[in-house]
Amino acid sequence: GQQLNQSPQSMFIQEGEDVSMNCTSSSIFNTWLWYKQDPGEGPVLLIALYKAGELTSNGRLTAQFGITRKDSFLNISASIPSDVGIYFCAGIYGGSQGNLIFGKGTKLSVKP
Amino acid sequence: DSGVTQTPKHLITATGQRVTLRCSPRSGDLSVYWYQQSLDQGLQFLIQYYNGEERAKGNILERFSAQQFPDLHSELNLSSLELGDSALYFCASSPRLASGGETQYFGPGTRLLVL
Numbered sequence: 001g002q003q004l005n006q007s008p009q010s011m012f013i014q015e016g017e018d019v020s021m022n023c024t025s026s027s028i029f030n031t032w033l034w035y036k037q038d039p040g041e042g043p044v045l046l047i048a049l050y051k052a053g054e055l056t057s058n059g060r061l062t063a064q065f066g067i068t069r070k071d072s073f074l075n076i077s078a079s080i081p082s083d084v085g086i087y088f089c090a091g092i093y094g095g096s097q098g099n100l101i102f103g104k105g106t107k108l109s110v111k112p
Numbered sequence: 113d114s115g116v117t118q119t120p121k122h123l124i125t126a127t128g129q130r131v132t133l134r135c136s137p138r139s140g141d142l143s144v145y146w147y148q149q150s151l152d153q154g155l156q157f158l159i160q161y162y163n164g165e166e167r168a169k170g171n172i173l174e175r176f177s178a179q180q181f182p183d184l185h186s187e188l189n190l191s192s193l194e195l196g197d198s199a200l201y202f203c204a205s206s207p208r209l210a211s212g213g214e215t216q217y218f219g220p221g222t223r224l225l226v227l
Contacts, residue, residue: 033215042114042202042218043155088155099145099168100204100216102155 006089006103013079014111021106022073023089031092032065032072033100036085043088047074081110115139116205116219124225130191133222137184137205143167144186145206145216146178150199161186162208193226200224 006023013019023032031050035043047058049065049072056063063074072091076083086107090100115138125131137144146158148171157170161180172178175193180186190197200223204216 031215035218040221040223042116042118042220044114045215045217048215090155099157099160099170100147100155101157104154 004089004091004101004103006106008106009104010107010109012109012111015079015081017079019076019079019083019108020073021087021089022071023091023103024071025091025093025101026070027093028069029091029093029101030069032063033090033092034061034063034072034074035088035090037088037105038085043090046087076108079108079110081112084108084110114217114219116203116217118201118203118219118222120222121220122223122225124227125193126227127193127195129193129226130189131193131224133188133190133201133203133224135186135188135203135205135219137186137203138217141205141207141217142184143206143208143216144180144184145204146172146186146188147202147204147218148199149202149221155202158188190224195226198224198226 004023034046037043047063052069054065060077086105088105089103117136119134142163145160149155158172160168178188200221202221204218206216
């Protein structure tokens with residue numbers, strides 16, 4: 001089946017540092033979504049991308065839909081302690097009915 | 113708050129039992145998706161309903177079934193439960209079929225523990 005390779009698996013950074021994570025696939029995706037999940041909670045949508053090359057920001061977060069449609073990245077600038085959590089990429093590929101394929105997640109830890 | 117509600121929040125049961133998880137989508141959303149999240153498998157798509165009809169199936173076991181009712185709420189039925197069914201079960205909704213690229217909004221999940 002379809003797979004998304006998300007990296008890194010985990011990051012431990014200092015408050016104020018910038019963060020970058022990405023997802024790649026061997027298949028073409030129509031939509032890329034980035035979610036954040038806190039322990040015991042449901043994933044919360046951060047950014048949605050619908051077009052190849054699209055660059056979208058949400059506060060300190062910026063995400064891009066790769067030109068090849070096979071990858072996406074998420075950047076977090078000037079990290080703060082509340083950025084701690086697990087970040088998931090998710091995609092919808094052509095031919096599906098819209099169900100999301102998820103990456104394995106990037107666990108972010110921020111040291112004050 | 114995503115607007116998607118799920119009940120119960122926690123469920124503890126024994127092997128061999130049957131449980132029903134409930135989801136109410138955001139107001140006006142016609143599509144409901146069910147996902148399972150376990151430590152080893154991550155988030156996996158189970159099944160999708162659109163306006164009462166099943167539209168897509170993912171990695172859903174035959175012991176599991178779902179339905180969407182006329183008021184658009186959905187139920188996920190898990191039967192003959194096994195220890196390995198312990199997981200977080202999430203419901204998500206979107207206004208229409210998301211194949212056109214619509215986003216999905218997730219509920220808070222139901223944590224199932226099978227003892």
